[in-house]
Amino acid sequence: MRWIWIDRFKELIKGTSARAIKNVTLAEDHLHDHFPGFPVMPASLMLEGMAQTGGILLGDLHDFEHVVILAKVPKVTYHSWAVPGDTLVYDAKLLDERAEGGTVEVIASVGERLVAEAEIVFVHLDDKDPELGGIDQKNFVFSMNLMGVMEVGKAGAAAPETGQSGNA
Amino acid sequence: MATNEEILGKIQEILANALGVDDEEVTPSATLVGDLGAESIDFLDIVFNLEKEFDIKIKRGELFPENLAAEGDGLAVDGIVTEDGLTKLRERLPHADVDGFSEDPKVENIQDLFTIDMLVKFVAAKTSDTQ
Incomplete structure (x- = not known):
């Protein structure tokens, strides 16, 4: 399994906000166990997608020079659930940012329905940090092809709109 | 205020x-x-x-402050904060009760400041x- 819990990055306003989407599908194995006969997106994975959205927002601010680590979730509230066929929209807003790290607020919704809201704290670690010893990747959070979501849809974006409606 | x-x-x-x-x-x-x-x-x-x-x-x-009393900064000897170290602590943590700490100035007690x-x-x- 690839640890990428957003499907596409929709919008990024540097240092301000970011929006990404996650389509929930029955092709995801875990939905058959969570729960049998009642498939819903696990709250923890929703939080991961919210953190990935907010983490990219924060990382982008410094051009991904810092190692960004999810440190703490001071607040998270789930209001409803997301089921196969739903498109979760993650809207992240940068609340605070400084040399040591940053805080984002992320709201998850499906259409008009509020699904979850969270506040997430990230820390920046230096490559020199002894606690990081041995990590030689440029960046930790943004490894594993997560940054590929920034490119999703770009190749198709050049296709004329009319071509798509003609096939419908 | x-x-x-x-x-x-x-x-x-x-x-x-x-x-x-x-x-x-x-x-x-x-x-x-x-x-x-x-x-x-x-x-x-x-x-x-x-x-x-x-x-x-x-x-x-x-x-x-990060890495207070980290090894090699001369703040402590054998796990005990020195007089010099206490002076530095007073400078870096002007609002902490360094006098109270000086009664038992073990490095592990620094966090209690x-x-x-x-x-x-x-x-x-x-x-x-x-x-």
Whole structure:
């Protein structure tokens, strides 16, 4: 399994906000166990997608020079659930940012329905940090092809709109 | 300007949220790490919330200096903070009770310098600077 819990990055306003989407599908194995006969997106994975959205927002601010680590979730509230066929929209807003790290607020919704809201704290670690010893990747959070979501849809974006409606 | 009591009230609220403790546990003498269970990650969260609540700017290491008494900085010998070290602590943590600490100046007790009372005094000094 690839640890990428957003499907596409929709919008990024540097240092301000970011929006990404996650389509929930029955092709995801875990939905058959969570729960049998009642498939819903696990709250923890929703939080991961919210953190990935907010983490990219924060990382982008410094051009991904810092190692960004999810440190703490001071607040998270789930209001409803997301089921196969739903498109979760993650809207992240940068609340605070400084040399040591940053805080984002992320709201998850499906259409008009509020699904979850969270506040997430990230820390920046230096490559020199002894606690990081041995990590030689440029960046930790943004490894594993997560940054590929920034490119999703770009190749198709050049296709004329009319071509798509003609096939419908 | 806010009184120390008003500052304490707001700090109680911030720490109750940041550390998941009850307001009543956040007494002036409570230590952040020992009594309230704060971890290093929480310090950043607390700094963010203090800045927001009191509209102040806290420079990196100003409130919670990093690597206090790290090996090789001459602050301590054999796990005991030296007289020189105490002087440095007073400079770096002007709002902490270094005199009380000097009665048993073990390196492992340095974390006990971070008390609620110290936070209140720090915020009081910061907010009076900006007025």
